[in-house]
Amino acid sequence: MIDLNLFRLKVFPSAQRELWGELTPPEIFRQTISSLPSAEFRRGNVWHIGNLQQIDDDWGYFRFSKSARTKVEIYTDGKFVDAQFEAAPYTHVLVHYPLEIIAIAKKPKLSPNVLNIAKRLRRILEFSNKATELHAHFEISIINDPQSFIHLLNTAYSITRFSYEFDRKNLFDVDQDFFLPLEKAIAAVNGKKGIAVLKGDELRKEPLEAIARSAASSGNEVSATIKKARNSRKLCKKMKGNPAAIQVGDLSSPRDLKKAAAETLEKYEQVRRAPPK
Numbered sequence: 001m002i003d004l005n006l007f008r009l010k011v012f013p014s015a016q017r018e019l020w021g022e023l024t025p026p027e028i029f030r031q032t033i034s035s036l037p038s039a040e041f042r043r044g045n046v047w048h049i050g051n052l053q054q055i056d057d058d059w060g061y062f063r064f065s066k067s068a069r070t071k072v073e074i075y076t077d078g079k080f081v082d083a084q085f086e087a088a089p090y091t092h093v094l095v096h097y098p099l100e101i102i103a104i105a106k107k108p109k110l111s112p113n114v115l116n117i118a119k120r121l122r123r124i125l126e127f128s129n130k131a132t133e134l135h136a137h138f139e140i141s142i143i144n145d146p147q148s149f150i151h152l153l154n155t156a157y158s159i160t161r162f163s164y165e166f167d168r169k170n171l172f173d174v175d176q177d178f179f180l181p182l183e184k185a186i187a188a189v190n191g192k193k194g195i196a197v198l199k200g201d202e203l204r205k206e207p208l209e210a211i212a213r214s215a216a217s218s219g220n221e222v223s224a225t226i227k228k229a230r231n232s233r234k235l236c237k238k239m240k241g242n243p244a245a246i247q248v249g250d251l252s253s254p255r256d257l258k259k260a261a262a263e264t265l266e267k268y269e270q271v272r273r274a275p276p277k
Contacts, residue, residue: 004103005114006143006244008219026097028136037128059261065090092251103264141219142243146212149239156226159203165220167193217272
């Protein structure tokens with residue numbers, strides 16, 4: 001089985017926004033990946049994007065690899081010799097351009113932590129010729145599965161403090177009431193991130209769930225101070241350490257890729273929206 005973790009890879013303009021012209025962030029995202037950038041972050045180790053395929057109008061697929069010279073001891077003609085080979089272990093990446101979602105397969109040969117692979121991908125895009133030309137910047141964050149955190153909220157006796165991150169306006173898929181005004185504010189001052197804090201004796205749970213889901217789907221952090229019972233002490237709980245993920249059987253055919261893309265989007269929708277009651 002192939003384990004895919006979901007991330008939000010956001011595209012932002014520099015202060016020179018006019019360089020983008022009529023281009024939208026998803027178009028910049030697509031153009032940068034289509035340029036197949038590569039970069040050497042450590043001598044002898046070169047990271048590449050390759051095998052780019054278009055799944056449909058919204059989805060793409062590519063392989064992300066690190067190539068390096070490696071020595072292999074072999075036996076030939078009665079002698080043991082050292083042979084040099086170019087090794088390039090790779091992992092799978094699915095990308096939804098309009099929503100700026102990527103799903104990265106775990107690959108211990110690249111890194112034991114898939115977040116480190118995601119950070120390498122961000123750096124390649126950030127320092128690519130296309131991003132430099134357009135003065136575009138990329139930020140990446142884990143999309144957490146909010147279910148266990150929401151369960152804590154719904155079963156708490158009371159919630160007295162709730163905080164959530166927000167960043168520059170970029171997505172159309174945000175909660176219009178709780179995020180949009182704050183995103184406009186941080187864009188107006190050319191900021192990057194902000195934190196909103198809500199306090200009260202007993203905060204209402206239903207709106208907090210909506211905020212938590214929107215923050216999770218944007219790759220932002222959330223925390224809450226709760227009491228589990230009337231006389232229990234207050235506890236601070238954070239929504240982290242539970243990345244949204246799916247498992248797929250294969251990614252070798254167009255049919256496999258379409259299925260994996262659909263399952264990735266379904267998982268994202270589970271993060272973003274509460275199930276109907």
